[in-house]
Amino acid sequence: MDKFADMTLFVSIVKNQGLAAAGRELGLSAATVTSRLQALEDRYRVKLLNRNTRHISLTDSGALYHQACLEIIENVRKTESLLQTGTKEIRGSLKISAPRDIGKQYISPIISAFTKRYPDVVPYLYLDDNLSNLTESGLDIVIRYGELADSRLISRKLASSRRVLCASPDYLLKKGTPTCPQDLLEHDCLSMIRSNEELKTWHFEDKKHHRSITIVPQRFSDDGEVIRQWAIQGAGIALKSELDVREDIKQERLVMIMNDYMTNFNAFTSSANADLNVLYLSRHHQPKRIRLFLDFLIEHFSTYISSD
Template sequence: MDKFADMALFVSIVKNQGLAAAGRELGLSPATVTARLQALEDRYGVKLLNRSTRHLSLTDSGAMYHLACLEILDSVRETENLLQTGVKEVRGTLKISAPRDIGKQYISALVSDFAERYPDVTPYLYLNDNLSNLAESGLDIVIRYGELADSSLISRKLASSRRVLCASPGYLAKKGTPITPQDLARHDCLAMVRNNEELKTWHFEDHEKHNTVTVVPKRFSDDGEVIRQWALDGAGIALKSMLDVQEDIKQQRLMTVLNGYMKNFNASTSAAGADLNVIYMSRQYQPKRIRLFLDFLIERFELLAEK
């Protein structure tokens, strides 16, 4: 009974989202992978995976076991390298996800700088605006706006931000400037789609009075960068993070409206609800490359805040 090999097998199943794909990666037949997974579940008396013909997901026990496997396998690899070279090298993959706007404006350059400093680390930067199940995604670090719902993860604030409604000067000259949230009903709004949900219900807070407005958007996109570009092109009013559009506002390419309101995509009125956060798995042990990147990321955003 090789527990270490079983851990590597389980990590491969989760990473490849399938038993057959894991078998191909490890040179094992589908029947062997199925039998070893069944033996693993029998050994501990728990179900580790929910399986259907089209989908595979971790159970609560599976998520706990998967996290432990990642920690142990990383620890073994680092120890083997230390024994062979005498140096605790920084090497391996680093998988990062970030929203498109902030990803292209800030994170991509930061990842390049980190990769130059640690050339044996291979970064993967995924740019998307959807929320992922971190345990099943294979990601090491997720950068997202808003508050953290999953208490099993760690969230650290990178930068304070807030939501702003913004439009081009040309659009406002043509359509007028909204004075109240209800005025948005007669405006062309640009709305996000996240995880197939249309984010067209916008929330406003003004001196403890809550307003909810369901806009009728003229355009939708699941890409925040596209929404920003449409606003720059004069297509309508967008609800954006200040971090995404602060340079556009400084250069007067965009103007903010309804500035007296706290704005968000959900009913939460927390001032932290629009902050930029870095999210990662809660690990007692963490590979050195992830620890170093987190410190690098936080340090860079602290420098940005000082400018």
């Protein structure tokens, strides 16, 4: 029993001043319209229309029903329009900064999926391995490993990760596999540059000791993706985030080494984690497009977050 369809039918009968004309408008036969009107009157046990071969008129009950039908149909129309407009109103720019590896492997596909849902959002994706001052950069969202020391920012974890040492199978076959931090001094290492600082002091922790080794890098880059590609090509050992090289390890393009050690670019403190976080400014009236993208981003990464 489709009451809304019956309301639409009844309004059409009144508007067209006839059952046959209403049938033509709705693509129904005259017999079907007559049968449905009779069923409607039987359901409510009232006469809705006075009709003869040439004319129809509303009864008192029919007038009440007709007015109610008009109001309900209009409310449904407004609701549908509101829902459609709600999607269209999600518009404007969305400025996102992410590390190059993460940006290309994960964030770019997420943006593509998001803009299919909200085509009037115009994304700007900045691939940058350096830390950004979000309050001065004009960015809406920054995705980074670890935390940024700014109390004005909200930080939410996207995925658990850690720093790992890795190299290609060919490199390890030729140069051997280091087993302790000191061994790295005899190996070709690949160093990141961040904000003009050469990250060549690597920190290690095992069950008993904390130690730091200053490597002698064979190559430097401020682009994490370049470091990863050099490692795949057999140029040396890289210190990377596990999330960056997860697929390379799965496909055996890279091998993790010295797994008994925790590794990092920074000395180990309570805040020196390597989890992937999304950071954004705290705003009382956050634009809806930003709120929606944050939810979309966090939902996508939920499978990567380890349970506490």
